[in-house]
Amino acid sequence: MEIEAGTSKEQDATNADTNPFEIIEQKILALAQARPKGISDKDLIIEMPDLPSVQRAQIINKLLSQGHFDLFKQGGSLLYRLRDPSKAKIAKGADNEEKIVYSIIEEAGNKGIWIRDIRFKSNLMPTQLSKILKSLEIKKFIKAVKSVAASKKKVYMLYNLEPDTSVTGGAWYQDQDFEAEFVDVLNQQCYRFLEKKREQMNSCRGGPIMARNVTFASSKEVWKFISDLGISKVKLSVEDLEMILNTLVYDGKVERTLSGDGSILYRAIEPLLDSPGLIKSTCGVCPVRKHCCDIGDVTPTKCQYITEWLE
C-alpha cells in the first residue's frame, strides 16, 4: 500500500511512466545483490548512464525508506548495501525503536547481549526496552538464552542463531549446570584406557622404545573407546575429549606429545617421586600449623593429631 502511494506521488511529481520506474528499481536491487559489499553512486552512474541524477536519488531514497538498503559512508562517498531478507521482514510493521534494538542484538551475533548493554547502546528507558524485547520475542525475531557464566544473566540473540559454546558451556553443561560428575567419570575412564595401554608394555619384547611406543594413544583412539562405551548421552567431539585428556595431564598422570603427523598422543606415566616424607607425618598436613607454637593451645606435646596418629 505504502509503496503504491509513494510511487503515485512520485509519478505526479516527475510525470514519468510507472513501468520504467519499477524496472530501474529492480535493476538497482539486482545490482546490489550481485555486489554484497555494496554499491556507490558512481557504480550506478556507470551502470545506468541515462538515468537522471534527480530520479536516481528519488529511487534510492525510496528503497532506503523501505528498508531494502543500508547506508554506509566509505572514503567520503556513500555506499548502499542490500539488507538481508530477515531484516527486511522486521522492517514491516515495526517502529524505529524496535529496529534499533533489533540491530543491536543482531550485532552481538551468537554470543548474545545483556539487557543492560542494550539499554546503554540504545539509550531507551528500561520499561520501554523490556516492552520492545517482549514484542520482538513474541514475534520470534529474537530469543533469550541463559548464560552459564552467570546463572541469572539472560542474553538476547537472533531467533535463528545457535548459541555460542561460551554461552551454553558446550558438552559439559546441562541446563546451565556444570556436570562435574560426568567429567570425573570420563576422566577416570580415559585414564583406565591409557593404563591398560601401559600394561601392554610389559608383554612387549621389541626393546624399550618399542615398549614405550605401545603405550601411546592418540586422542582419536581414546575418543573411539569412550564412544563405544556409551557412557555419554550427548555426542562428544574429539576436541571435547582432548579437554578431558588435558585434565589428566594436569593431574600428572598422563603425558602429552605431538606425533609426526600433527595429532596429539597421550600416555600414562609414573610420577618421578613417591609422596614426600614431609606429608607422611601429621605435621606435614596439619591444618592448624600456623597456630602451632611452644606455648598456647596448639603445642607439639599435647597435639591431638599426633596423638591420634601414634595410636
Add this chain to the structure above:
Amino acid sequence: MSVMCRKLCSSILFEHFGQIVQCVAEDLFKHGARSLELIRYATDLPVTKVKEALCVLIKHGFVRYSRVERGLEFSLIYENVLLILRYPKYMFFIKTMCGDESEMILEEVLMNGYITASEVITKTYKKIEQSPSGRQPSVPVLKEKFELLVKNQFLTRSLCTDTVGGRTNEKPDFTLPNLNLTAIIKKIEGDNNSDPGDSKIYWKVNFDRLIQDLRDQIIVSAIRRRLDENAGELMRQLLFLMYLRTASWAHTSNPIPLTEIKEAVKKTSYPLLIHHLDQYLHLIEEDSSQFLKRVGDSGGGQFSVNMKEAFEQLAWATLENIVMERFGSKAARIFRLVRDKKYIEQEQIQQLAMIPAKEAKHLTYTLLQENYIQMQEMKKSGVSAAPIKTFFLFHIDLNVVVYMEVEHCYHALYNIMQRREYEVNSNKRMIDKQLRMQTLTTNLKEHGATEEQLAEIADLMTPSEKQQLEKVQNTIKKLGITELQIDDTLFLLTMYLRYH
C-alpha cells in the same frame, strides 16, 4: 635463618650435646659472630664451660673461628648442625657400600668430630669385641676398611691445627699415613707407649661426598621409577662418568661420549641394558624430566647430565605431591595447570581444569592464601582504575614456595623432636627401670644365676607396665622414622636451593 630453624638446631644440639652446648650455640644464633668474652657475658656461664662447649662445637665443625683485631671471633654454621639429622642415613649408606666394619668406623668418626686413624681403629676394635654378635675383630681388616673409606673419599684429612694462623685453604687431602699395625695391636692390649705413627694426622667425615651420594641416589631412583631398573642403572653409570670429568657441584656435566658410556655399561650385569643402550639413552633424553641432554654428535653422540634441571623437576614433583596431599587432587590439578601456563586467569583455570566454577575459585584462593600460588595484578595502561580493566593473573614463584616448604620441614622436624622428648621424659621412670633390670640380668647371667632368679627379676615389671613400655617404645620408634622421612624432603629441597 628463621626462628623455626634456630629452634630446631637448638633442640638438636640439646639432644646430642646437652644444655651448655645448646646455650652457647643459641647465643651464637642470636648474635652472629662474636668473641668468647661476649658469649660468656651473655650466657652467664663459667668461662671454662663456655670454652669446653666451643671446643665441642669446633670439633664437630659447627663453629668456625676467625681472627679479628681483638682476639678470636666464633660463628655458627647452622647447616652443619642440621646434618646431624642425616647421620643415620650416612651410616646406612656406608653400611651398604662398604660393610659393617666401615659403618662402625664412620660412627666413631662422627661421634668424635675428628680423630686419628690409629685411634679410630683401636676404638672400633674394642667395640666389636664387646658387641654381643661375638665376631672376632682383626686390626688388618679394620685398617683395610679404613683405607677403603678414604679411597672412596668418605673420610678426609681434617685440616684443623692447634695454631690459629695455620689454617690453609688446601684441597681436600686423602693421602694415607703409614700405620704401624703392631703398635696399634700393642696399644689395644694396653701398652700406651707404642707409637702408631700417625699422631696429629686427624680424619673427619667428608660430608660433601656423602651429600653427593645421597643426591645421586635420589636421581637414580627417580629414573628407575619413571622408566625401569635398566634405565636406573644407566643413570647410575652416567653419574659415575660425570664424577670423572666434572667439578663436584657443577650444574651440568661436561659432555660424556657414547663410547665411554658403552664401556662403562659393559661392565654391569644388565644384559638388557647392554643390548638396548642406545634406546635407553634415547628414552632418558626424551623423557619430560630432562635429566639428560644430547649436546653433540661427535664420537657417536655426547651426553650431558643436567643436575640443575633435574632438581628443578624433582622440587616441582615434591611440591605437587604436597599440594595434592594437603588440598586434594583437584587442587593439585590447578597447581599443575598454573605451572604449565605460567600466567593464567581465574576464568581459564576453571575452564581448563574442568572444575565447577565455585569449587575452582575456592581451591585457587585457598592455594593463594596458603602461598602456594601467587597473584599478579595487571592494569590496562591509560585507563582509570575501573575493576573491569584489571586482570588478575595467577602464577607460581618456585623459589618462594620451596623456601616456604623448607620452613615447613623445619617446623615439622622440631615438633616431632619435641614430641619424642616429651614421650621419653614422661615415661622416664619406666624406661630407667627397664634399663636397670637389663643390666641386672646380664650381670646375674655372667655370675651364673639360676633360671628362678632370672624369672624373679623379670617379674619385677608388671604386665601392664610391660605393655605400656612396649607402647612407648613403639611411639618413639615411629617418631624417629618420621624424623628421617621429613629429612628426606628437606634434603631434596635444600638440594634444589643449592643449584638455584
